[in-house]
Amino acid sequence: MNIKNIVIKKRVLISNKEFINSRFKLENDRTMDDFTKNILFTAHKLFNGDFSSLNSDSSGIVLTTRTGPYNSIKSVADIINNYDYKGINPSLFPNVMLSTSLAYLTIYLNVHGPSCTFYDTDRNGRNALDYSIVQIKAGNCDAMIDIYTDENNWAEGKYITRKDFYM
Amino acid sequence: MKKNKEVYVTGVGIVSKFGSTINEYWDELNKGKTSEKQNISVNNQNKEVLADILSTKMYEEDYEKYFLDMCCKAILTAAQDADIDLSGQRGCIIIGTGMGISDAFLSLEDKPADFMSKLEHKIRKYLKVNIKVLIMANSCCAGAQAIAYAYDLLNFNDFKFVIAGGVEAFSYITYCGFKRLNSIDETGCKPFDKNRKGIYVGDGAVFFVLENRKSEHGYCKMLGQAVTSDAYHIVSPEPGGIQISRAIRQALKQADIKYNEIDAVITHGTGTKLNDIVEAKALYDIFGHIDVTAPKGKIGHTGGASGAFGLLTAICALKFQCLPYVVNLNELDESVKISPVMLSKKFKSIKNIIVNCLAFGGTNTVLVCGA
Numbered sequence: 001m002n003i004k005n006i007v008i009k010k011r012v013l014i015s016n017k018e019f020i021n022s023r024f025k026l027e028n029d030r031t032m033d034d035f036t037k038n039i040l041f042t043a044h045k046l047f048n049g050d051f052s053s054l055n056s057d058s059s060g061i062v063l064t065t066r067t068g069p070y071n072s073i074k075s076v077a078d079i080i081n082n083y084d085y086k087g088i089n090p091s092l093f094p095n096v097m098l099s100t101s102l103a104y105l106t107i108y109l110n111v112h113g114p115s116c117t118f119y120d121t122d123r124n125g126r127n128a129l130d131y132s133i134v135q136i137k138a139g140n141c142d143a144m145i146d147i148y149t150d151e152n153n154w155a156e157g158k159y160i161t162r163k164d165f166y167m
Numbered sequence: 168m169k170k171n172k173e174v175y176v177t178g179v180g181i182v183s184k185f186g187s188t189i190n191e192y193w194d195e196l197n198k199g200k201t202s203e204k205q206n207i208s209v210n211n212q213n214k215e216v217l218a219d220i221l222s223t224k225m226y227e228e229d230y231e232k233y234f235l236d237m238c239c240k241a242i243l244t245a246a247q248d249a250d251i252d253l254s255g256q257r258g259c260i261i262i263g264t265g266m267g268i269s270d271a272f273l274s275l276e277d278k279p280a281d282f283m284s285k286l287e288h289k290i291r292k293y294l295k296v297n298i299k300v301l302i303m304a305n306s307c308c309a310g311a312q313a314i315a316y317a318y319d320l321l322n323f324n325d326f327k328f329v330i331a332g333g334v335e336a337f338s339y340i341t342y343c344g345f346k347r348l349n350s351i352d353e354t355g356c357k358p359f360d361k362n363r364k365g366i367y368v369g370d371g372a373v374f375f376v377l378e379n380r381k382s383e384h385g386y387c388k389m390l391g392q393a394v395t396s397d398a399y400h401i402v403s404p405e406p407g408g409i410q411i412s413r414a415i416r417q418a419l420k421q422a423d424i425k426y427n428e429i430d431a432v433i434t435h436g437t438g439t440k441l442n443d444i445v446e447a448k449a450l451y452d453i454f455g456h457i458d459v460t461a462p463k464g465k466i467g468h469t470g471g472a473s474g475a476f477g478l479l480t481a482i483c484a485l486k487f488q489c490l491p492y493v494v495n496l497n498e499l500d501e502s503v504k505i506s507p508v509m510l511s512k513k514f515k516s517i518k519n520i521i522v523n524c525l526a527f528g529g530t531n532t533v534l535v536c537g538a
Contacts, residue, residue, distance in 0.1 A: 057413070061396070066281040068304070073283075076340055077272035081210055085343035093344040094401050094527070096269060099306035103528030106398035112410055114394035115530050116312055119267065119284040119302040127301055130324075131316065138319045140394070140417075151280065 178249025311474025369467025397529030408449030436461025
C-alpha cells in the first residue's frame with residue numbers, strides 16, 4: 001500500500017506495571033473493566049491528557065487486541081454457568097464486547113469519526129495501521145488514534161495523520 | 168481526493184435458517200412468522216430460548232465447529248459464485264462478527280489468552296488457504312463495517328478481490344445479557360411497531376465477493392459507505408440521531424448521489440424502543456417519508472451479521488424491484504414519520520438503496536448500493 005504523506009505523529013508504549021502503578025481513575029469508571037481502563041490510560045498518555053487539539057468529526061479510532069476482554073468474557077460465562085442470566089450484572093455485561101471498550105474511548109476522546117475494532121494475532125498491529133492509512137487516504141477522516149492492548153499486558157498508542165495535517 | 172474505482176458485488180454466500188440462495192431467502196422474507204421457543208443444552212443444563220437458529224445442538228456438539236461451519240461455508244459459496252480461486256489470487260477475507268467464538272468460554276475447559284484472535288488461523292485452516300483474514304468485532308455493525316472496509320480496500324489497495332460479510336452463531340452469553348437488560352421481546356421482534364419491546368435472536372452468515380469488475384450476476388454496485396461514532400453512551404443511541412444522519416450524508420457524498428435519488432432504506436430496525444425512534448428520526452430528517460423495511464422482524468437480530476443480512480435484503484430488493492414488508496409490524500408507532508412497508512410487500516422502481524447498521528456502543532455504518 002502506498003503510505004506516502006501519512007505519518008505517525010505520536011507514539012506511546014505502556015507497560016502493564018505502569019498502568020497498574022498509575023491507579024488511573026475516571027469519573028463513573030465503576031462498571032469499566034481493566035482492559036478498557038488500560039485502553040483509556042494509553043490514549044490519555046498519548047495526548048498527555050489534553051485532547052483539545054483533536055478534531056472531533058474528522059478523527060477516528062481503531063482498537064486491536066489478541067486477547068480482547070478475556071477476563072470479562074470468562075467472568076460472565078462463569079456467572080451464567082452458575083446462576084444463569086439472573087446472576088449477570090447488567091452494567092458489567094457489555095464489557096464482554098469489544099465495542100464497549102471502543103464506545104468508552106470514543107466518549108473519553110469525544111471522537112465522532114470512523115471507529116472500529118480488530119481481533120489480531122499480530123502484536124505489531126499491522127492490520128490496524130493499514131486500516132488507519134486507508135481511512136485517511138479515503139478521506140473518511142484526517143487523523144486516526146490506533147490503540148493496541150492485551151489483557152494484563154502492555155499497550156501501544158499511535159496518533160496517525162496526513163503529513164500536512166496540523167494539530 | 169482521487170475518484171473512487173467502481174466496486175461490484177460479484178458473489179454471494181448465505182448460511183441461514185431462511186435459505187441458502189437469494190431466491191430462498193427472498194421467499195422466506197415475505198412470509199409471516201410465529202415465534203418459537205427452542206431448547207438448548209449448555210453444560211448438560213436445559214435452557215429454553217426464543218430464537219431462530221440453524222441448530223440447537225451446538226453446545227452439546229462443538230460450538231467452535233458450529234461457528235466455523237457457518238462462516239466458512241458462506242465464504243466458500245460466495246467464492247464459488249464469483250468464480251474466485253482463494254488460493255491463486257491476491258485477495259483478502261474480512262470477517263465481521265460481534266461475539267465470535269466467545270461462547271466456547273461456557274465450556275469448562277480453560278482457554279488460552281489469545282483464544283479470540285486465533286479465530287483468524289482457524290478460518291484459514293478450515294478453508295485450507297493462506298489468504299489474509301481480518302476479524303472485525305464491532306458488535307452489531309461488524310458485518311457492515313467489514314463490507315465498508317472492503318470497499319475502501321478495493322480503492323486503496325491492490326487486492327483483486329475482497330470477501331467480506333458477517334457471521335454470528337447463536338450466543339447464549341449475549342442472549343442472557345440481553346434478557347437481563349430486558350431487551351428481548353418474548354412475542355417476537357416488531358420493528359417500528361407501537362407495541363415493540365425488543366429484539367428477537369437469530370443467527371447465520373452472509374458473505375459477499377467484492378471486486379472492481381462487473382460479473383454476469385450483477386448483484387449490485389457498491390456506491391459508497393460511511394462510518395461515524397456517537398461518542399454518547401455505552402448501550403444507548405444518541406437521541407438526536409446526529410451521527411447517524413452524518414453517516415448517511417457522508418455515504419451519499421461518496422456515492423455522488425442526492426438524497427432524492429435514494430428509493431428505499433433497509434433499516435437496522437431492532438424493535439427496541441429507543442433505537443427505532445432515533446433511526447426513524449435520522450432517516451426522516453434527510454429523506455422525509457421514504458419507504459423502508461426491517462428484516463429483523465422476520466430473521467431476528469443476527470448480531471455482527473445483521474449488516475450483511477441488510478445488504479442481502481438490499482440485493483433482493485434491487486433484483487425483484489420490491490421491498491419486503493416488516494414482519495410483525497401491525498400498528499405503526501405514531502412518532503415514526505418514515506414509511507415502513509406494512510402487511511404486504513411493495514413493488515416499486517428501486518435504483519439506489521441504503522443499508523443502515525447501528526452498533527451497540529454507537530458506531531453507525533451506512534452502505535449505499537445501486538442496481
